[in-house]
Amino acid sequence: MKTAILLVLAYLLGSIxxxxxxxxxxxxxxxREFGSGNSGxxxxxxxxxxxxxxxxFAMDLLKGTLATCLPLIFHLDINPLWFGLIAVIGHTLPIFAGFKGGKAVATSAGMLLxxxxxxxxxxxxxxxxxxYITSMVSAASIASAIFVTLSSIILPYIWPTILPTQNWLLTIVCLALTCYIIYRHKENIQRIKDGTENRVSFGLNKKEK
Known part of the structure; x- marks a missing residue:
């Protein structure tokens, strides 16, 4: 019963x-009525x-972190990744916003934290x-999602200080989220190909003010 309640809480946290x-x-x-129309x-x-x-960003990050820490806080012997993943689902399908949410990047990062x-x-x-190289959040988000998935497989063997043990649930969750992040960024990918993607005021290719 406690597990079910905390999973619901993780979803509600993610739904903020x-x-x-x-x-x-x-x-x-x-x-949602301005810019890209996204709520992220x-x-x-x-x-x-x-x-x-x-x-x-801090709120979206930390709600993923807090949800992931719920089984540790309440002493449940369950992999915290399940709670983090539920929070990410809440972020992308938020009950408080008509089930239309963000692209999962910040809350996924909070899960990792x-x-x-x-x-x-x-x-x-x-x-x-x-x-810094691209000045594009979308490109950095997609590249990082792929990088995280590959690193979850490789790091335990080459740099165990960062990730001490192989955790296949982590890899599976990262792979699923990577696929979702790429899907949610499909319009950004097309704009990157067309050379029309929005850039930020940071890095080597920053937008001019």
Missing amino acids: PSGIWIGKLFFKKDI TTNTFRVLGKTAGLVV GFAPLFFFYSLAFFLIVL
Whole structure:
């Protein structure tokens, strides 16, 4: 019974539509009506600015982390990844926002932070490098998702300090999320091919102000 309740709690945590709530509460805007129409971190940066974007990113990240830590907090002998995955599902299909949510990147990262902190920072470093090179959040998100999946297989053998043991559930979850992230970014991928993808004001190819 406790497990079922906490899984529901993980889903509800993931369902918190941070971008929508911040936009409506502080800016009187529904960010789904502006920019890309997405309720996630990137569109929040674009529509509401840097401060709001950072707050939404932190909220989306930490709800994944908190959900992943639920079995540790309540002393359940269950792999925390299940709770993190449920939170990601909540983020992408939020009950508080008509089951239309974000692209899973920030909350997936929060899941990694809760499950394997060193692996999270290792992955974050790769994300920032790709973001610096491309100046495109979408490209960095897709590349990082693929990188994380491959790293979950390889790291226990070549760099066990970062990821000490082989965890096939981690690899399966990362692979599933990678497929989903690529699917949700299909329009971004087409814009990258066309050379019209939005760029951020950071990195080697940053947009001009």
